[in-house]
Amino acid sequence: MSDPLVSVEDLRVAFGSLTVLDGIDATVEPGSFVGLVGPNGAGKTTLLRTLNGTVSPDSGTVSVAGERIADLSSRAASRLVATVPQDTSVAFEFDVRQIVEMGRNPHRSRFGGWSRADAEAVERALDRADVREFVERSITTLSGGERQRVLLARALAQETPLLLLDEPTASLDINHQVRTLELLRSLVADGKTAITAIHDLNLAAHYCDELLLLSDGKVAAQGPPEAVLTERALEDAFDANAVVSRHPVTGSVYVTALPDGKPVDGTDRSEPAGGDSERPGRVHVIGGGGTAARLLYVLDAAGYEVTIGALNEGDTDTETARSIGLDPVTVEPFAGVDPETRAAVERRIDAADCVVVADVEIGTGNLPNLRAATAADRVVLVEDRPFDERNYVGEEAARVYESLRERARTVASKDVSTAVVDLIDRDMPVHSDGTGGETAEPAPRDRRPSERSR
Template identity: 75%
Template structure:
């Protein structure tokens, strides 16, 4: 294997299971020191590809090479010295203590007559250190939580000292804290020289942590490359048969995918309702894209000129109330916002930071017929005004739908459908079509 060659090569791979072709003509190349995410709909063949990469499944045709070696020409032990796998199911058949489980990772390097040596000890201790699992060494594996067992099985895989690490749905059944912790750990291992390939169900986590993605659909590779090149609305529509909106996450900057609710299709014949969005500092940009694509008539503000949300609204040709950079919401801007809120079926308040300059936006939202409140962070972490802002926010919270970002499309759809049955959206007054009002910025505190 030359230094410039990819660590993993997949050429014309076909895998049949139960008389059915699951993978058909798959080609892929994975460079050393990269984190590659396998994504795709259920049944696309992600787990089958992982099991073929580690030699557990034999292909009907095609080849898999790791570090220049054809995996399926090797013995099980030899293949395990090249490829280590962390399974999705963290159940261990017997309640071994954790140290014994991690030491099992050394089996591919030991002969039947060979004893335990210093290299084995060093590999196990290094695996404990990298995964922060030495604290569990003397405990039974069955006494650990799912997230803790995940780390122990990762430690076992690291003890194998193989160049390639495979993970099958490493975040499955974990809470968000353990999901992030697991992927942060894999990211750290890659920075230490490992090559990781993981089947990941959550597209947004995959986009945030992976260097490249391999999108499988109908048994073949539908797209491959950096997340921003793979997770496009066109490819997602083809692979998942889903109407999804792709934007950038305002905090991480990574690709962010939002699927629209069933029955909501972009390009619909007429708007499905009116939504006013309160944001700032990029907190609302992806919701502007999502709601516009869903067919709503969207207004926004008040926002500062130059704000990320202002630019997003303008790129979509939305009606946005703006003010000068760093200016606060004056009486003219407040009046413009009030008009748009009065015309809206629903007001969406993003996870925005609140200062004296943009507090009038929250006050205006308290007059809305229906409110959806996005909470990613505690309000105390975003409140730069004090008790006055807390009172306004709690009033919104008491009467609104409080949701996580992923639930925004469904929550808005429900709010709009329930809004003012006696007053249809087609007869409600339109706000003035102007962006000459006044607004605020998250930087004005």
Template identity: 65%
Template sequence: MSRRNGSGETGKDAAIRVDDLVVELGGVSVLDGVDATVERGTFVGLVGPNGAGKSTLLRSVSGLLRPARGSIVVDGVSIAGRSSKAVSRLVATVPQNTSLSFDFDVRETVAMGRSPHLGRFERFGDDDERAVSEAMARTDVSQFADRSVTAVSGGERQRVLLARALAQDAPVLLLDEPTASLDINHQVRTLELVRDLVASGKTVVAAIHDLNLAAHYCDELLLLGDGQVLASGDPESVLTEANLETAFDANAVVSRHPVTGSVYVTALPENHRGDREGRVHVVGGGGSAARLLYLLDAAGYDVSVGALNEGDSDTETARSLGLDTVTVPPFAAVDAETQTAVESRVRDADVTVVADVEIGDGNRANLDAVRAARSLVLVEERPFAERNYAGAAAAETYAELRERATVVSPSRVVGAVAAAVDEAQNPTDAGRNSDATRSAQSSQSSHSSHSSQSSQSSRSSDHRS
């Protein structure tokens, strides 16, 4: 999706063109001068805080709201003054609320999508039956055909309503928060289905509250705030820390997801707005620490990292953030002098964080240096046995460290570091609860590690030898 330029020109293959759109509800301007273009065959996500105007924009494009000013053109046709049935042949909508009060069966519900194509007394024909059957097969709801639509689960009902929209056979599909009430499995299943529809030529615009899902699945994003377009374009250009602060008033860290490579957003709590003081040393390598470095730097800590090889992706991340970085040459082992340098930073730090890094003979000295830590946080996504390439000695050292560490999943690192720094700086007040906190976090992480043993990690390490 892109904003229109000053001359009013748009892409020749536009599925939707919105020009100077103003929508007022109850005398209040909800959308104020919105210009946007959606190209055919793209998946565009509408993102922004609650009240930004996402649902209002979708309702305007579907013809449910009449703008106070501006124009909307869908598939080359202006929707102004057109009947609801005429607009419904251009735009199909899946609402946010999937609850249905009527007791029709699933096939009858999907068949309602053919209404815009039928005259008042016109009966279903072969084309209509085919459209309904194909829509149900595409959304995998054929097995529920005779079941009451009120008896299927929330995720199944979402697919039924999507099937109804597909049966409508409109060139544009609008989704209002399609994943809001679904568990993660149905969220992914729904958005994977939408991606398949886009790949087959459908144009989709969806209001999505989850920024990370939007970044992963959408081709482009439109960021709304206070009824105006704040940014538009590919996810990387829209989901910047500056844009997120403007739109959400949030202190957010934007990085890359280590598995998917998509833009990934983490919002930090208010009390992490850079007002903390504390020193943190991070041990990582092979990309295992990159996200942690972003988070801890954004949280306002004085962060050091190492030892790392020159050319390591964690080294590049640390340099981009201007962090104190201990390095050795590419593919070189951590020697005694470098280990001493790491130990010095570990002793100076309020807390040392060890990422879910693979350990080989080349970087085993980092574990030995960590013994000097006053307070220790271990990040575990995999059992150490799955990433230990340095033998029994390394396993023994790690087990020793784990006995006195707070063990957490990646999502809990900032909280664990905050607690450790508070304890280091205010030992009388914070120390009372530290043992209980460490025990609870270690138990949680141990459970996570145990349940992840069946999965294989693809992360590689520059230190493995």
């Protein structure tokens, strides 16, 4: 058996009084694809930064190819480890070829010229990442997915044994997610070793050879996906009630998040008040990338009539919606929300008593969803992460989001059910039912003129 390419021993990293990683032990074999998974704040990004030498450990060691990273210069470390960051923004108007050529800097002396080996490495990287068509364009003119491929090409031009990626699928639609992970799998098949932080457990299970589950700064589990993604481990690490099964098409481990025995507001909504068979209200959900999966289960279990969209076909939230009998508004993979689809979303929003906007990444493709939500009378805005970490459009999306935030109920995902109950119930005046009891009926909803005329 070969020696591990990566060896981490008793690693501890702290920022002031906050310990982020504590006693991490892990190994990564050459030619393997390892996914770092775990809840937000578990230390995934910090571990990646320690592996590439940009963060120094307080104690413990990190070795790559037998070299202690902390003992190496930045140039020497960059000949062993290449990193593709989550943030693909570039401040200067470099063209794509210039960006990719930067990957050769660790191999060149300060006064050395451009060698044939450098040129060949750049050409291979352009072809492998499929960015040759962009070589003369400024990187600032490219989409988020295109910029990411350029930065991946830059990392490939470094020709390092280890490749690190921080949430490479976070801002991409399902088509680009699959394209990126298929490329990484092919690189690993050719001998590259890759470690990627990834939030979608089902994509991680399908593509990665091994998973490293972090929780509270410690390694909760490491091994093949089926050994790591167990119901007990997910409950302990994510505080999630989940079912682990096999995907009927791919055969990979498949995680389905379920609501707790009762909705998170603590009420038993298995049967609406008074034994009435009618549902307590309609809720439209805006999500994507798995951010709405748990919300769909919670709201459906609470008895609401739930709609969702627009989503890409193949998206985790699309599959979740259909698994519980919902009919999501969808567009094809890679496609954005076109005017016809937006109109379908607006009709569902107009019919809803409340709209829930999940903690979703916003790109040009799904920005129309966010705009459509501004027409809703009652909005619950889920914020588990700051919006600027999820905004891949810029000021335009920030303005739309802020207009929502000014009048929405902003909550963490665990408090969505309570917020929905409060928003719907406060506008449900109580009337006599003629029998001495009382019934609640929806208050009239203000509608925009354009929707009254539909």
